Amino acid sequence: MGTDKPARYAKQLSSHLGRKCEVSEEPEGIRITLPADRGAGSCLLVSEPDALALRAEAENAEVLDRVQDVIGRHLERFGQRDELKVDWTND
Helix, strand or coil: CECCCHHHHHHHHHHHHCCCCEEEECCCCEEEEECHHHCCEEEEEEEECCEEEEEEEECCHHHHHHHHHHHHHHHHHHCCCCCCCCCCCCC
16 A cells, blocks of 8 residues: 555554554564454554555455455545555455
């Protein structure tokens, strides 16, 4: 996701979702783990110079869709003024 404020958006998202999700700092970035009651899934937020890289992981495709929806929806709402757009690709 292209932005000139990647660290700001990562911090804002982790603070917001930290009330309902587990948030942990890792050497590469911030990991947000969604509650496991509906399947295990997480997203690693990596601040890059001109972007916030998002790496979602889940136990199955349904949970992956949920992780991507929750993370993407919140980031786009937070970045509405900057017209942020989250585009997921599968590697």
